[in-house]
Amino acid sequence: xxxTLAALKxxxxxxxxxxxxxxxxxxxxxxxxxxIRFQRAWMQGVLLSANYSEAGEGRLVLxxxxxxxxxxxxxxxxxxxxxxxxxxxxxIGAYIAEQSKDNYPAIKVHKMVDLSEQPDREAMWYMEVxxxxxxxxxxxxxxxxxx
Numbered sequence: 001x002x003x004t005l006a007a008l009k010x011x012x013x014x015x016x017x018x019x020x021x022x023x024x025x026x027x028x029x030x031x032x033x034x035x036i037r038f039q040r041a042w043m044q045g046v047l048l049s050a051n052y053s054e055a056g057e058g059r060l061v062l063x064x065x066x067x068x069x070x071x072x073x074x075x076x077x078x079x080x081x082x083x084x085x086x087x088x089x090x091x092i093g094a095y096i097a098e099q100s101k102d103n104y105p106a107i108k109v110h111k112m113v114d115l116s117e118q119p120d121r122e123a124m125w126y127m128e129v130x131x132x133x134x135x136x137x138x139x140x141x142x143x144x145x146x147x
Contacts, residue, residue, distance in 0.1 A: 002028045007040035007092050009132040013066035015041060015095060015105040031097055034137035041095045041107060043069060044115065044125045047087045058083065062091065062107075065122075069105045072096075077109050088116045 014033065021030040021037050030037045045064030052058045056075030060083055061068055071091060073083065083089065092111040099106035115121045 001094060002030070002039060005030065005037060005039050007042040008033060008036065008038050008137070009042045009129050011066035011129060012041075012043055012045075012062075012064045012069045012105045015100065018095065018097065020097070031095060034133075036137060039094055040092060040110070041105070042090070042092045043107065044090045044121070045069075045088070047083060047085050047089060049085055050083050052082075062089070065126075067104065069107055070099075071107050071109050071112075073109045073112065077112060081112075081114075083112065083114075086116075087114050088118075088121055089113060090115050 010033075018031040018033045018038075021032045028039070030039045032038075043062065043064050045062045048061040048063050048068065050058060050060045058071070058073035060071040060073060062071055071093070090111075090113045091107060091109055093107040093109040096106040096108055118124075
């Protein structure tokens with residue numbers, strides 16, 4: 001994982017437009033979206049389900065309002081915290097393109113925060129994604145149109 005690459009603030013449905021980044025752009029495998037090389041996605045939404053194995057690994061389903069995403073939580077990230085359906089959470093993790101299918105992105109969770117108690121969480125998230133797109137992603141996509 002190349003942590004010098006930013007985690008894109010994004011709606012899950014936008015990940016359907018991601019393509020594999022050319023190998024010449026870096027040593028670690030990555031994806032391209034809006035002309036930006038990335039490996040991680042930053043999403044927020046409501047947990048629809050949470051299933052844990054005996055080893056403590058979790059498979060969660062997140063609805064971000066644009067699509068449903070599958071989240072893979074390792075025991076280290078789930079330690080001391082049980083993620084439950086109905087929670088509104090912020091998730092940052094590796095986008096797993098090969099396990100993503102039909103507008104159903106897969107994310108290997110690196111960080112997860114419960115935002116359920118924040119009253120304006122959803123409205124603020126929509127504004128953050130729009131701001132990131134307009135200030136950062138749109139200029140890159142205009143500068144590097146698809147081939």
